Amino acid sequence: MSIPHVTIVLLCAAALRGVNAFEIYNPVYTGMDDGLFHPGGGPASRGSILPTLLIRAMDGDLEGRLPNSLTSALSSRRVPVPLLRAVISRHMPEIQTQESGFFRSIMASRHTQETMLRDLVLFKMTLSEMGKAFLRGAVEQKEGRKYTFGTHLQVGKPYEYIDEHGRLTGFLFDFIDEVCKVAKRNCVLQHSPFYDCNFVQGEHLAAGKGLLSGKYDMCLSWFNTSERRLSVSFTQPFWSFQNSGSFLVKKGNPDNFNPNDIEGEKIGFIHHLSSNPTCLRTAKSIVGAHSFSDENAVVLEVLNVIPKDFETNKVEAVFMYPSTNLYNPDEFDIIGEAVPCSEKAELGGFTRKGYELKWFDEAFEEMKKSGKYYKLCKETERKHGSRASCL
Template sequence: MHSIVTEDEYKKKEESRIKKAVTNCGYPKWAFDKAKQQVEGKVELVKSKGDQKNTTHETETKGMVVIPYVEGLSEKLQRIFRKHKISVAMKPYFTLKRLLVHPKDKVDTIKTSGVVYEIGCKGCDKSYIGLTSADYDKDDKVWIIHGGHARFNQYYISEKTGKLEGFVPDIINAVCRIANKNCKIVVDLWSNCWSNEEGDASQGGHGLMAGWYDACSGWRSNTERRRTFAFSDQFTISPHHAFVTLPGNPRNFDWRNITGKTIAFYPGTIGNEDCLAQAKGIIGAVVPIENIRRASGYDQGLEWLKDETIDAIFSDATWFRGKTGIEEVTDHLQACQVGGTSLMSRYDSKLNDWWNPAQAKLIASKEYHEICQDIKVSHGHQPGFDPEDFCIGL
């Protein structure tokens, strides 16, 4: 036989017994309190329904609020709201989804573009911009840029300063200053940027491939090089290619038909045998390997012309600027050239992201034309090209 406890004294004893029992079973205190509140709520609901006809609107709830559940705190808030006839619903705050699921990493404010923070003026239409993304453009990285020693007005070692000077270093220094970057020009072998040794296919130089430098300067892009490296926007016009012979062309070299002719190339230049093979309108443009010679420099090529080891030299025309003892026998030949002088870098490099916008500002400015005119003023004692034949917009 089961009995229902009705007296208050026995109710308290029964409640104490039940509370002790559930505690021994491992239930937390809040579980007992919550169950007790639910039972009391049902009793009150039954009473309210029984007395519904005699109640007024004052017994009705004034609304509902939803609060996050925090053990020990939410129950107290619930009791306070209940005194004011406000219903309370609780929702979990720390869920597995909230703790474990993060589909995207949070982006730091300083890494976002545009304005970081801005304060408006109440009495005017002005505003104060405290920080923008430009404030973070300057980094601590030193950008290493290769620059070879060529002994002409693009690059040369100054006898006075002992430093690398010339048109290209002037461009690099100006662009890095505009971009607010810390750049260092280093002098090293050209072959560490692009290798074109006799008997081997042209390929990326070990230095640039291995990350010794962030970029190699003074290189012109073509289809062959673009298969390996990325190029910045050009800061000079694209020069044409040329065949050269001794003055007067004593062996009557016909550049339109070079079948059986022996041709010399300069390693590292854009005018190699692969470039010549792409030229249109030339019979025998694909030179067999037994007819290819690679000169170590201008002087060796000139000696080969004199002793008739070769019939002609092929390269881009800028290599022949200011040189004596030779004669160009072609008329603005275009072979494999894609662009003018640029910076050559690995495809995973971020250099072009800041270099190209800064270079565009330089070329549009008066400073670019001053650098071009400085080819004659400051670097005129070195052989090489004229600014009118090389600079953009002159």
């Protein structure tokens, strides 16, 4: 156990007991506390299980030679601060002479208790977050936490679809299952409505309520765009997929919509897609695209476009990426140039800001190094009818 790790153990133990760590070690430092440790000390309201585990972790570095009375005093919630300080002071000489790596290193570089305490102050400002992380990790291990992943099922075969038996399946399900096995995490993947993960709020994209509330730990099968990065955090991409916008018109284009000149035209956009007005405005060769006004943009609150949507919303065309999961090719045509709507044509997942699942990307990297990821890609054709476009 390294010096910083043991220091954190001591501070976390104090915090879990509701004790001012600086008051415990030396009253001189009490004035430096800003309320982080509940000034004044006294019996803590929390149980003694977690503090005891922390003390045992520290005791492991001492090879089991931490005095029993000191272990009991540090882990008990009934020992008042003055008595706890007295117990520590009593055993300090004994601890300092132990032949453990930690205390030998401490005493070799820090000859007085006072200089060591100054170093503890450096951890003071970050203790709150460290404590939260420790508790979160302890709870997850204790309860066997289950991570929930949501997907919208609009990409289709071979990535995500419902088979003839009514089961959710596809490359994405195989991929998430393998990532969680590598990471030794308990995971579940389920269907999630678009608005639970990402939706349009006024003129901007925002994180959905399902993601923000913790209903989903991660939403899958989304393109990484600059707009979305303002409200969510993306993982590494899992596979490549076309992400461009084209114009959808009724079969045969009976209204003679000109995809090369949209000046003054009413254009529809599906609310959750990255093929939005911002993307359309990047089209250099389409007249009226750069100056396209939000007044002429109509957001369609639909998952699948039908001919009636054109009359109901009074639009000339719908700008969207040409996925047949979103429209019936017998009723519509896709015309005009394909306008790229993200920096890269790659799909990945995202989490809410400040809740990045680092273990996910780490497990994915391990899969790529071991070849498991590429093996899954090859097996997709046999299992799901066509090969996945892996990176």
